[in-house]
Amino acid sequence: MPRRGVARALVASTVLSLLPAGPVAAHDGSPGPSAATAAVRQSPGEVRERVRREVSPAEARALGPERAEAHARTRLAVREEAGRPDTVRAARLASLTESQARANAGFRPALYGAFTEYFDSPDSGAHTALLPTGKVLLFSFEHTGAGRAFLWDPAKGTGAGSFEKVTPPRAAAPFFPTGHALLPSGGLVVRGAPGAHADGGPTLVFDPWTETWSRGPATSAVRRAPFPDGAGPLWGTRAPAVERFPARVHPPAAGGPSYAPSAGRPHDNTLLMPDGTLLTVSGAYDIHDYASGLLSPAPDPKYRQLELRDTKGGWRLGPVQRLPRGHRSNALVLPDGRVAITGDELQQTAHDADLGDGAHGTIEIYEPAYLHQGPRPVLDEVPAVPLAPGDRFRVRTSTPDRVRRAVLLAPAGAPDPAGAARRQVELRIERREGGLLTLQAPPTRAAAPSGHHLLFLLDGKGVPSVARWVRLA
Structure with missing residues (x-):
């Protein structure tokens, strides 16, 4: 947690519930949204005692007392929100649904893309990964060590x-x-x-082929770098100096996005798209703060608006997502080119119309503009064997005249919005023989690390095919 977030979590000791009893002050000094219902206020002493009972000693050892307290406050707030009537949460969701429809009416899908689906998920999606089977793993863990996980098959x-x-x-x-x-x-x-265990902390491994978990070696026995073969991200820095409304006032830098620490959009997700553009979704003022007060689900509208960066480096604002999503939110590009957005347990609980249905989260689907620009190229067949660096290989397409580019896209498999080895690599089309294209694999593992990657064919407008998986040796 950023130090600012820790400090603010600790001083917010007079209000434990998600919503204040009346209007709250927004961070720009203007009145914030009014609460739908009155919250129960408690004395600072009562709040401190509840938090103290909620923090476990092991949690404090692992995270430090300040972060452990902040996590405890969040858990208490989520439970308190879950105790509100379903009608309150349903009204909030209806309000966001209506405001999304109004805001997005002016965005042409062929230029800005469009949100097309919003549906229940059995998990809050604190962590997500796109697996080489095409399925998405959503999983979360409690501070007790208990976890839940689900596979979603799009x-x-x-x-x-x-x-x-x-x-x-x-x-x-x-x-x-x-x-x-x-x-x-x-x-x-x-x-x-790692902080709570003498051996550096446990690891778990999920096998996508058998769809089973196993216990891995202790953290002290594995490399800490999350990038296979030592390769790092193409660009990015660590929070809090990342993802700060680049579309509003900040031009792009030569090597990647340019962000201003004063603008305020941490906890977002910035995705590298098949066509080489960037997409920024979600974000908040701070951890569980959407510019209307700590632990209040009422969002500043700007945290729901997408930001789009074109291939020439220009940023612009795009459509509005249904829910505000910040801390522990996630987004990933699916093999068909759509974007799935999920995460942020606090917001999902605050806008869950039926907590008894077993659905702990929601997923939103965004279709980028390239999916609204006419027919797509078709990728019919790719090699089944692993490809070595520099290998030449052939793929089959039933639309050879439409193909102008071929790119590899690393799947999203880590929660760091500025890392996760997210990269897009152009492949040279060396030969065309009817429906057969000869491509060349990346020359080194530094350009594209070992593992499974999405291969897209694109037309002259940047419209991608549905991807197929290839494996780099």
Whole structure:
């Protein structure tokens, strides 16, 4: 947690609930949104005692007393919010749905893209990973070490039948995942909290082929770098100096986005897209603060608006997402080119119309503009064998005249919005023989690390095919 967030969490000792009893002051000094219902106020002493009882000694050892207290406050706030009537949360969601429709009416899908779906998920999506099977793993862990995980298969749609429960083994408490990364084999390794365990903390590994979890070696026995082969991200720095409304006032830098620490949009997700553009979604003023007060779910509208960076470096504002999502929010590019947005347990609870239905979260689907610009190229076949650096390989397409580019996109498999080895690599088209294209793999592992990557074919407008998976040796 940023130091500012810790300090603010500790001084907010007079209000424990998510919503204040009346209007709250926004961070720009203007009145914030009014609360839908009155919150129960408690004395500072009562609040401190509740927080003290909520913090476990192991949690304090792993995270430090300040962060442990902040986490405890969040858990208490989520539980208090869950105790509100369903009608209150349903009214909030309806309000956001209506405001989203009004805001997005003026955005042409062919220029800005469009939000097309919003549906329930059985998990809050604190962590997500796109697996080489095309399924999405959503998982969360409690401070006790208990976890829950589900596989979402986009090919099966968005209903309850598209999710499958894959509960991880109980980890040594506390198990706050401090990072996870896709392995060259396609598996996902999840690293636990190192500060509370003598051996550096536990790890868990998810096998996407068998769809099972196993216990991995202690953190002290594995490399801490989340990037296979030592390769790092193409660009990015650590919070809090990242993702700060670049579309509003800040031009792009030559090597990547340019952010201003004073603008205020941490906890967002910036994605590298198949066509080489950037997409920024979600974000907040601070941890569980959406510019209307700490632990208040009422958002400043700007934290719901997408930001789009074109291939020439220009930023512009885009459509508005349904929910504000900040701390522990996630977004990833699906193989069909759509974007799935999820996460932020506090917001999802505050806008859940039916807490008894077993759905702990929600997923929003955004279709980028390239999906509203006519027919797409088709990628029919790719090699089944791993590709070595510099290998020449052939792919088959039924639309050869439409193909102008071929790119590899690393799948999103880690929660760091400025890292996760997110990269897009152009591949040279060396030969065309009817429906067969000869491509060349990246020359080094530094350009594209070992493992599974999404291969897209694009037309002259940047419209991508549905991707197929290729594996780099």
